[in-house]
Amino acid sequence: MTAGNDLGPVTVFGPDFPFPFDDWLAHPAGLGSVPADRHGAEVAIVGAGIAGLIAGYELMKLGLRPVIFESGQLGGRLRSQPFEGADGIVAELGGMRFPESSTAFWHYANRVGVESRPFPNPLTAAAGSTVIDLEGETFYAETLADLPAMFREVADAWAAALAEGADFTALQAALRARDVKRLKEIWDPLVAQWDERTFYDFVASSSAFRALPFRHREVFGQVGFGTGGWDSDFPNSMLEILRVVLTGCDENQRFVVGGVERVPQGLWRRSPDRLVHWPRGTSLASLHGGAPRPGVARIARHAGGKFAVTDRWGRTQSFDAVVATCQSWLLTTAIDCEESLFSQPMWMALDRTRYMQSSKTFVMVDRPFWKDKDPATGRDRMSMTLTDRLTRGTYLFDNGPDRPGVICLTYSWMSDALKMLPHPVEKRVELALSALAKIYPDVAIRDHIIGDPITVSWESDPNFLGAFKGALPGHYRYNHRMYGHFMQDDLPPEQRGIFLAGDDVSWTPAWVEGAVQTALNAVWGVMTHFGGQTEPGNPGPGDLYAEIGPVRLPD
Template identity: 40%
Template structure:
């Protein structure tokens, strides 16, 4: 609700260049002016067709497998998640559900918003022939005609932010105070430096912020900035800019939030009409026309028996005969050996779902895959709860016959926190079926925990009750259209293969993130075994919870596999590892102690 940045500051491609490591992933594999796409590298002829194991069919695993296939390797993808038919499910947290496969209406149980500034992701969306439309975020009038803020039992409604601020000046004051706080960290200058691609300027501005704010939470920053009163911080936290309100994230590191803001992940967001799962399926089924080594028409699906990934991996360790190679054990008991392995499951699932040897006696002969620093980083990563509940129906009950909105986005300090409405019928030429959906609730952290033990029917009843309180004139329509029989729900912390939706670092966890991110270089983290195991996933990235950054981490690992494990020549198109010295994130040894941290007044 409160815009996340001054209105004149809009990003174009900043999300592809995170300030910690401002490598331009959007340009890395983009098409040349001739129309030809770039490759990660060129394999030695002896390496063509060799197998590489990819564990996890989410965004990072899929992009790595797709690009490694394009250059001539044979990815073997393993996936623990299964669909309703008992087959491995593609997509991870790109998880779209419908009541019927033919229905236009979608329920995005995980990823659902995609920043326009994510040019890396957009390239693949276009390659796969998918469709972007504006996401119905608060006050995005071209996508949703009404936004209601419900706070302290009172409702404040308007169609756009200008009208909202004019009607309710107390919120305009909070918006101005927020922009004032942002400029205490040279926000506008940092955004412009990231967008321009001036790496030296980005580092000049960003590295001192890392030193200053490593141990500071989002909430502490707001208090220490002096820009807001205590009451303004309370209201700001209750309604925020959208999902779940800002206060769901007050405990996280201010650096985590600042990365989101300066890269424009929070603005001008898009909806994938075909669904997030369709994006995942694109990587799996698309046959690139420029694939090397493999015959034309080869796809990841065609390289796998039955067109589906292999099953769950239950154990891993270093191979005792071939240095750097990895033994993996599959759920059917077979052990297979691979020259390189990409490991992408969420780190809490890695710790609990896969047997990984550690701290063996010297004479055991077993080879651990991570050193103590990586194990500590894996163990201490902070995952956050998140829950969603959707109802799907033939038509949107929240508009009248002329298309005027009677209800739109609803941001509340009560149980649902954030409610979104979707009219998929406007994008579909297919008649009939369920054409509208409503996210009754999208919550994080403690708000998600409140309903973690509730049944789907209880959730629908609770959220419907609160929504009817906020919009009493639509009480009957809400009850009639939002029922357990047309609803789906999820609590990601209860999902065995996820244990939470994503990580958000807490104050003081910069070094843990540095260890995870730098692991793909294989020579940066002290004490790590010399092997060909690589990590990827949005939790390995500097900014979690976004598909684009999961894709980036997959490209980091794909570069490492190609260059370090298989000896690919990457000189024609230098990748993230080739550019490490120029873009490397500030080393943890350069951080100041808590006693030295100061904030500007």
């Protein structure tokens, strides 16, 4: 983790905690071990999303017995809903684009053997073509160079703002080199500088954008950069946006063929090559008799210090440790969680988590008709579309010339998502088709629709209450408390043994890598809680946390 002569790829290496999770996972010595007399000890895992399944998978490999509780669907927000009667044709209701920089996630995705391809983001070769529709004016492009000069001015102004406000080139070079000292020298002062300031403040106060008309900021918010418009994130702390662009989360993204739910399902059924204590062929599925336990209703302490976990049907079981991967609000709304398990400052952090709303609506179509050429213009009949209309983002998924295609008619956030919230799926489809008809008046999308549409509003799901965390200015201290909770030596005994994980605990909410990395933090925490340790030459996150952990802001 020191500077080298050659810069490596951009990965989700920090910047708050620049620990090489991918190297820790790939090391031939393994993650560590627990004493033989603790083999078979049971650990409750609340939630069967990717964080819970990775925690369970790795703890099983160490010889512990994970007991996974799930109140909804295995996979959490890695949810791929199949269209009825169509083999392998899915709507990705949660995570659907996965950056190549998410190296710990791809470690597990590769283990279960999924296939991926480039995601059809705007102005990428995978999209083929892009249409930007703003204030009733439509622009067709295959690359940024095809758009009017104003769009290039916006892109250049954003790059200049990053250089001015975050020393971006030097910062990313340090990340590529995995130069921890240099990375923290640049990043840590930025935490204090930008935690209490918004994304919009960063943009509007930059010299580059101040030199341009307001229209440029408006266009930046509507169609943005990378994957699309960012105006929904304008109220967020600028630190969250810096992390996204620094670590390459908004570029070089991939789509999992057949649905990303294959990754959590694969981990559930996979028997690891290296197992301690358990017989060869053991998997999470086999340890659970084929299905997770019901959802958790209560978490408390037994008089003897163990955890009493009660499921929704009233069955209570004792555990030596708990990993809570559910969204943090559920610990005060859906689960009766004994208050003494966390400090009052930690409860403040958990309750102050702010979730973003998100809505998607999908239809299956008979074929990828959008690739037909308009005889008058020679252009694609329809394109990946960014607009200020109700749909905001429309994505086109080609499953092959002889197979049905999928259109994500509308992918929207916050206030745009709330506009869809009261409506049933048929009304959502009609609203989206009406908006798209204004952009593509000669394209009869509805003539190609087959099967029933699929939709989601994550804020209406009682198991989620929102899509993911979107930290507001001033939330860094809360995030620091939650992320570092796996370091428990300084906690009073009554607060030890329960560990937090999930993307809303991470520094990179909305990206699967954050869920993976916090799950691995929890694995280290549970391992050491049981008296275990990492392997020589392969230190874990907790071994290095005091040395390279996140900067602490004064309370």
